[in-house]
Amino acid sequence: MARMTINRAELADYLRCSRDRVRPQDVGLPAGPRRRTPGLRREEVAQLAGMSADYYIRLEQARGPQPSPQMLSALARALRLTADGRDHLYLLAGHRPPAGRAAGDHVSPGLLHLLDQLPTTPAQVLSDLGDVLAQNAVARALLGGVCTVSEHGRNVAWRWFTDPAVRAAYPAEEHDHYSRLHVADLRAATGRRAGDPAAARLVERLRTASAEFDALWDLHEVAVRRHTRMRVLHPVIGPVELDCQVLLAPEGDQRLVLYTPPPGSDTAGRLALLDVVGTEQFSPAG
Numbered sequence: 001m002a003r004m005t006i007n008r009a010e011l012a013d014y015l016r017c018s019r020d021r022v023r024p025q026d027v028g029l030p031a032g033p034r035r036r037t038p039g040l041r042r043e044e045v046a047q048l049a050g051m052s053a054d055y056y057i058r059l060e061q062a063r064g065p066q067p068s069p070q071m072l073s074a075l076a077r078a079l080r081l082t083a084d085g086r087d088h089l090y091l092l093a094g095h096r097p098p099a100g101r102a103a104g105d106h107v108s109p110g111l112l113h114l115l116d117q118l119p120t121t122p123a124q125v126l127s128d129l130g131d132v133l134a135q136n137a138v139a140r141a142l143l144g145g146v147c148t149v150s151e152h153g154r155n156v157a158w159r160w161f162t163d164p165a166v167r168a169a170y171p172a173e174e175h176d177h178y179s180r181l182h183v184a185d186l187r188a189a190t191g192r193r194a195g196d197p198a199a200a201r202l203v204e205r206l207r208t209a210s211a212e213f214d215a216l217w218d219l220h221e222v223a224v225r226r227h228t229r230m231r232v233l234h235p236v237i238g239p240v241e242l243d244c245q246v247l248l249a250p251e252g253d254q255r256l257v258l259y260t261p262p263p264g265s266d267t268a269g270r271l272a273l274l275d276v277v278g279t280e281q282f283s284p285a286g
Contacts, residue, residue, distance in 0.1 A: 006094035012062040014092055018079040019045055019060075026080060040079075048078035069095050107134045111249075111256065120271055122242070122259040128189040129199060130156040130182070133254065141274040142232060142240070142259070144169075152202060157182045161210035169233050178230075183216040184223035191222065193253075229262065237270045 020039035024030060027040070027048060040048075046056040051071065058064035067075070072093055076086040087097035107125050115123050115136040122139035126132055132154045135145070152158035159166045160182050167175055186203070193199040207214045228244045242259040249255065261267035 004091070004094045004096065006066045007092050008062040008064075011089075011092040012060050014089065015045075015056075015060050015075070015079075018081060018085070018089075022080050027078070045075070045078050049074040067093050069098070073098075105131070105133055107254070111254075114256070118258075119275075120268070122271070124257050126156065126255050126257055128192065128253045128255065129202060130158075130186060130189075132156065138271065138274050139259070142234065142271070152205065155202065157186050157213075158202070158206060158209075161206055161213045171231055171233065171239075174231065179212060179216060180221060181223070181225060181228065183213060183219075184221040185225040187217070187220065187222045188224045230259075234270075237273045240267045240270050241265050242267060 019042070022040050023038060024040060024044070027044075029040070029044060042057050042060060043053045046053040049056070049071070051074065055064060059067065069090070072086075072090055072095065076089055079085075081089060090097040105127070111125060112134060115125070115134060118136055118138070120138060122136065122142045124132055124135040124139045124143070131152075135143070160178065170178060190196070190199045190203060203217070207217060225244075226246050229241065230244050231239055231241050233239050241262055243262050245258045245260060247256040247258070261271065
């Protein structure tokens with residue numbers, strides 16, 4: 001991970017511009033007749049943020065020390081920054097932004113509409129922990145509808161490491177590769193979710209249920225899954241090769257996964273058969 005550094009010049013300019021955009025009446029201060037600008041004075045920002053005026057003035061003059069995350073949080077509140085504006089402030093000051101609001105299990109209507117507009121492209125929405133939150137019809141026909149009876153029944157890692165029928169839908173020689181992909185991606189997600197009970201519970205259950213997962217987890221491999229190629233052994237349309245493209249939602253805890261035919265392959269023709277085959281003769285692949 002690259003080390004982050006403070007950009008003092010950009011930070012100073014951003015603070016000045018942000019201060020100019022806040023009207024005194026927005027923060028409960030009188031506008032007054034003698035203001036040269038419509039925004040806040042430096043001393044007023046310092047007072048609202050609970051810091052000395054000298055400290056804030058030095059920040060705006062690009063000669064102050066690196067502010068702490070706590071100080072940046074106070075400045076963001078004083079300057080009435082949006083969540084995006086706050087994150088930008090943190091980055092300019094050389095800190096990683098705090099975790100934003102998570103989307104959780106709620107899939108937006110717009111994303112669900114997009115799934116329905118992809119009649120020949122398998123697509124599904126997953127949480128960062130690997131819970132399948134939504135699928136379009138062709139994804140259900142290709143990968144199987146997900147059982148949600150148990151706590152982790154819709155989780156791709158849980159099903160991979162605990163259900164032999166899931167692995168049967170993939171070439172045996174690629175099982176080790178997929179196992180490492182699942183574990184490395186889950187490791188990255190739990191790192192972002194430090195202290196999250198749901199993430200800790202999933203990992204603990206997997207370590208108890210699967211010796212393979214337990215051994216791989218101890219390797220501490222980390223890799224966010226973004227683009228991979230996979231093969232699915234479908235019981236009706238036969239083996240299909242797919243490019244797996246992962247698109248992250250702005251919140252970061254959901255991802256749209258598209259399964260597209262590789263150029264020059266016959267996958268598109270095989271997927272077209274799924275409109276006829278449906279899910280009647282299919283065992284879930286995961």
